[in-house]
Amino acid sequence: MIVAKRRSLGGWWGAPIYFLAPAVILFVVLFAIPTVSSLYVCLCKWTGFTPQMEFTGLRNFGKLLGNSFPLGWREAGKWSIPYVALVLCCGGLLFGAALKHKTLRARKFFWPIILVPLLISTMGCVTLWKLIVDSRHGLALGLSIPYAWFEGGDARFWLSIRNNLWIMSVGGVFFFSFALLFAAALNNKNLRGRKFFQTMIFFPSFISVVGVATFWKLIYDSKSGLINLALRGLGGEGVQWLAADIAINSVIIMMIWAGVGGTMILLLAGMRRIPTDYYEAAEIDGASAPQQFFHVTLPMMREVIIIALSLWMIGSMRVFGYIQALLAPDIKDAAQVISTLQYEYAFSNRQGIFMMGRATAMAVVQVILVLILVWIVRRFRERKSVEY
Numbered sequence: 001m002i003v004a005k006r007r008s009l010g011g012w013w014g015a016p017i018y019f020l021a022p023a024v025i026l027f028v029v030l031f032a033i034p035t036v037s038s039l040y041v042c043l044c045k046w047t048g049f050t051p052q053m054e055f056t057g058l059r060n061f062g063k064l065l066g067n068s069f070p071l072g073w074r075e076a077g078k079w080s081i082p083y084v085a086l087v088l089c090c091g092g093l094l095f096g097a098a099l100k101h102k103t104l105r106a107r108k109f110f111w112p113i114i115l116v117p118l119l120i121s122t123m124g125c126v127t128l129w130k131l132i133v134d135s136r137h138g139l140a141l142g143l144s145i146p147y148a149w150f151e152g153g154d155a156r157f158w159l160s161i162r163n164n165l166w167i168m169s170v171g172g173v174f175f176f177s178f179a180l181l182f183a184a185a186l187n188n189k190n191l192r193g194r195k196f197f198q199t200m201i202f203f204p205s206f207i208s209v210v211g212v213a214t215f216w217k218l219i220y221d222s223k224s225g226l227i228n229l230a231l232r233g234l235g236g237e238g239v240q241w242l243a244a245d246i247a248i249n250s251v252i253i254m255m256i257w258a259g260v261g262g263t264m265i266l267l268l269a270g271m272r273r274i275p276t277d278y279y280e281a282a283e284i285d286g287a288s289a290p291q292q293f294f295h296v297t298l299p300m301m302r303e304v305i306i307i308a309l310s311l312w313m314i315g316s317m318r319v320f321g322y323i324q325a326l327l328a329p330d331i332k333d334a335a336q337v338i339s340t341l342q343y344e345y346a347f348s349n350r351q352g353i354f355m356m357g358r359a360t361a362m363a364v365v366q367v368i369l370v371l372i373l374v375w376i377v378r379r380f381r382e383r384k385s386v387e388y
Helices: 014-041 059-065 069-074 077-100 107-119 122-133 155-186 194-206 209-219 226-233 247-272 276-284 289-300 302-316 320-326 338-347 356-382
Strands: none
Touching: 014 356, 059 356, 155 194, 155 247, 155 302, 155 338, 155 356, 194 247, 209 226, 209 247, 209 320, 247 302, 247 320, 276 289, 289 302, 302 356, 320 338, 338 356
């Protein structure tokens, strides 16, 4: 009689389990469980220090977002128009990418829904919105969403979104300009000392966030800072680099100095993967160096650039350490970002009222915002990538 051998966990099938188990356990404990629990916490009123949690539904989101979206942006001052334009462009790209899919059903049904508001006057749109959120007969009340939950909104939250988008957009332009410039220069084989320059540019990436902030705090010092000493030496006046009105721009400069090296290495690796045959063919056709860069290098680096853009978008939302270590408490309000406001609401509220639920709701909004922006960028990968 033939007896089949029973495979135990110590056999061939057990080996992958033993190797994967630690990673799976860490993923569940450190990521899955906190993520699921945060989705419940954002719907509750909770201080974070007591076991009692009061379920409040969408109240936390209503306190943050409110029904005063235009008011929140108007309080942002002179930057309101660029950011409204940015939101409209992002929305247009999002809808355009979705409607581009041939597999999307009822595309002809969605086109009128998106285009009809464009045909309605501004007053017509405002009137329609008032009918939706009317406190007595509005559609929001019919959906059992109390109107009081969506009144006002948090102006500081909208300001933090503005600052995050300012870092992402304006900082991203300068960040990628320097990264591309350095990568293109180091890709030139005729440049002497390439290894030295590459090391010097990449070196700030090894410094911790606190170290970078401390270094730049000395440079930005109004009395003995290196920049102001140079300005005074040239006959100019010193600048309060950490003042409330320009603090966010000072943070951007510091972030570019600290992170441009890593992106430069990524772009440089993408440039060195491009076969030289393309450049030789372009040179035979009479293409100059700038023409080769814009018509050969950039198109062939499309995948690398998209990855770098995605990393920058995520990184621009994670600037807590730089602002916390660089700016004084009275300046942080002007340079408030989503992560610093989360920390204040959750752990260091000035009134001594800790709002873990609202801070968690803010984190959920932040994640959704990042996912939307990264998704828009990655839609450009739909076109066929170049293989070589």
